[in-house]
Amino acid sequence: MRKKPYGCLTLPGLAAGLLTVLVVSLTGILRGGTLFSPGSLNAQAGTLLGGVTSHAEIGGRCSACHSFFWQSSRMADRCVTCHMDVASQLNDPTSLHGVQYQENSNLTCRICHPDHRGLSASLTDMSMVHINHETFGYSLNAHQQQVDGTPFACKTCHVAGYTAFDQIICFTCHQQINPDFMFSHQQAYGQDCLACHDGIDTYGSDFDHDTTAFQLVGKHNQLACVDCHPTARSIADLKATPQDCYSCHAGDDAHQGEFGAGCATCHTPDGWLPASFDHALTRFPLTGAHTQIECTQCHNTLTFAGLSLVCSSCHTDPAIHAGLFAGMTCDQCHSTSAWAPASFNLNHPAQCDDENCINHEEASCRDCHPDSLSTATCLKCHSSNNPDDDHGDDD
Amino acid sequence: MVLLHTSWKFNGLAGVTTLFTMIIVISGFIGRYIYTRIPRTLDGIEVTNITGQAQAAVLVRSRQMLAIWHAIHIPIGITLFSAAIIHIGAALIYATLLR
Numbered sequence: 001m002r003k004k005p006y007g008c009l010t011l012p013g014l015a016a017g018l019l020t021v022l023v024v025s026l027t028g029i030l031r032g033g034t035l036f037s038p039g040s041l042n043a044q045a046g047t048l049l050g051g052v053t054s055h056a057e058i059g060g061r062c063s064a065c066h067s068f069f070w071q072s073s074r075m076a077d078r079c080v081t082c083h084m085d086v087a088s089q090l091n092d093p094t095s096l097h098g099v100q101y102q103e104n105s106n107l108t109c110r111i112c113h114p115d116h117r118g119l120s121a122s123l124t125d126m127s128m129v130h131i132n133h134e135t136f137g138y139s140l141n142a143h144q145q146q147v148d149g150t151p152f153a154c155k156t157c158h159v160a161g162y163t164a165f166d167q168i169i170c171f172t173c174h175q176q177i178n179p180d181f182m183f184s185h186q187q188a189y190g191q192d193c194l195a196c197h198d199g200i201d202t203y204g205s206d207f208d209h210d211t212t213a214f215q216l217v218g219k220h221n222q223l224a225c226v227d228c229h230p231t232a233r234s235i236a237d238l239k240a241t242p243q244d245c246y247s248c249h250a251g252d253d254a255h256q257g258e259f260g261a262g263c264a265t266c267h268t269p270d271g272w273l274p275a276s277f278d279h280a281l282t283r284f285p286l287t288g289a290h291t292q293i294e295c296t297q298c299h300n301t302l303t304f305a306g307l308s309l310v311c312s313s314c315h316t317d318p319a320i321h322a323g324l325f326a327g328m329t330c331d332q333c334h335s336t337s338a339w340a341p342a343s344f345n346l347n348h349p350a351q352c353d354d355e356n357c358i359n360h361e362e363a364s365c366r367d368c369h370p371d372s373l374s375t376a377t378c379l380k381c382h383s384s385n386n387p388d389d390d391h392g393d394d395d
Numbered sequence: 396m397v398l399l400h401t402s403w404k405f406n407g408l409a410g411v412t413t414l415f416t417m418i419i420v421i422s423g424f425i426g427r428y429i430y431t432r433i434p435r436t437l438d439g440i441e442v443t444n445i446t447g448q449a450q451a452a453v454l455v456r457s458r459q460m461l462a463i464w465h466a467i468h469i470p471i472g473i474t475l476f477s478a479a480i481i482h483i484g485a486a487l488i489y490a491t492l493l494r
Contacts, residue, residue, distance in 0.1 A: 016470030
């Protein structure tokens with residue numbers, strides 16, 4: 001006789017199936033949907049929302065968050081039923097949620113905020129979301145790797161949550177790179193790093209001041225930022241820094257304002273000296289030996305405007321003149337090229353009428369008056385001071 | 396594959412289903428050895444013309460064991476299939492079709 005193989009639809013089998021369905025149903029009735037939960041809901045207590053302080057308190061009420069596919073509402077709709085502050089942020093383009101939602105309206109809450117991952121698991125995981133950090137006014141372009149070479153994570157900077165940032169983090173990390181600079185920089189500009197720094201080094205270490213309207217040349221290139229921007233506390237402050245010389249150099253103006261604020265007329269950023277003042281523009285153009293001397297030889301009191309143009313204001317009457325030229329001016333005999341030769345154009349008190357004395361026209365004052373114009377000697381050329389002596393002894 | 400599918404989480408109905416899967420696998424191994432103790436044709440039909448008293452006694456004992464095993468294995472299997480079907484339905488509702 002051919003025996004029939006055993007089948008599955010035995011009475012005990014059917015009873016077991018029914019019992020299983022019954023147990024599952026009873027459990028569902030008594031304990032809600034916990035039987036279908038893939039993991040514990042987050043139990044970290046927060047603000048009281050929807051009558052609970054944590055998702056775990058919702059327990060097996062799956063429908064509090066989950067909507068069935070035949071229902072019109074979605075899970076995100078149920079999230080904002082409790083999280084009403086987030087609902088308002090979604091329409092605020094300055095908020096984290098608003099920016100993300102407007103960039104990608106397909107984003108749902110659960111993409112960044114998964115649950116059923118354990119009682120103490122984080123409710124935020126943005127690893128699946130691309131964050132355009134520049135949207136928030138700070139690029140991560142210069143923050144790819146930390147000092148030790150490890151890549152940045154969100155929590156590296158956002159220790160207290162993704163929407164919070166304490167700028168002390170900036171100092172904590174950057175002092176590891178250059179502690180002296182960071183200390184002095186913070187002393188000078190305070191702790192509001194983001195007021196000037198946007199993460200792409202617009203005003204960071206790679207900042208090129210030459211891209212601005214005020215190029216740093218000469219000694220300006222050796223200055224620290226704070227030397228010219230001591231009170232700046234924002235990019236707007238930096239940009240508003242006056243560019244005229246006098247705004248910074250009024251305190252060290254050697255001319256005490258005599259020449260106004262146009263320092264660049266005479267000076268360059270290479271230094272105060274040498275100054276390239278064009279004296280020809282004044283009432284006293286420099287000629288001859290006057291062009292070879294230092295400014296301070298005439299302007300020895302550092303007074304530059306209103307000086308007397310009279311020679312005697314600088315040059316005293318020399319002893320050799322013996323006071324013979326009182327009432328005269330130097331330029332009647334001298335030029336600015338040199339004191340000698342002088343061109344004495346007045347009548348010489350001792351004219352030689354002898355027709356043979358023509359050589360005296362070649363003599364200089366000092367040939368006959370080596371010490372003083374009040375005395376004379378012929379001995380430089382003649383053997384005697386007596387004019388009646390034979391001139392045959394002349395050289 | 397079932398163990399990998401669990402992501403090593405064994406709570407809820409999914410955990411129960413995993414447990415019954417493991418039981419049914421073990422039970423299947425046991426049943427396979429009982430099953431092979433009964434001589435069959437290539438079609439799986441038991442061979443009836445057993446000769447010898449000793450062989451006949453073994454055959455009777457094997458049939459009894461297979462009946463007992465079958466009475467246990469089938470309900471466990473049906474329980475597993477029932478739990479798995481509910482689990483799949485819940486997964487479709489709460490995960491796959493989640494909106």
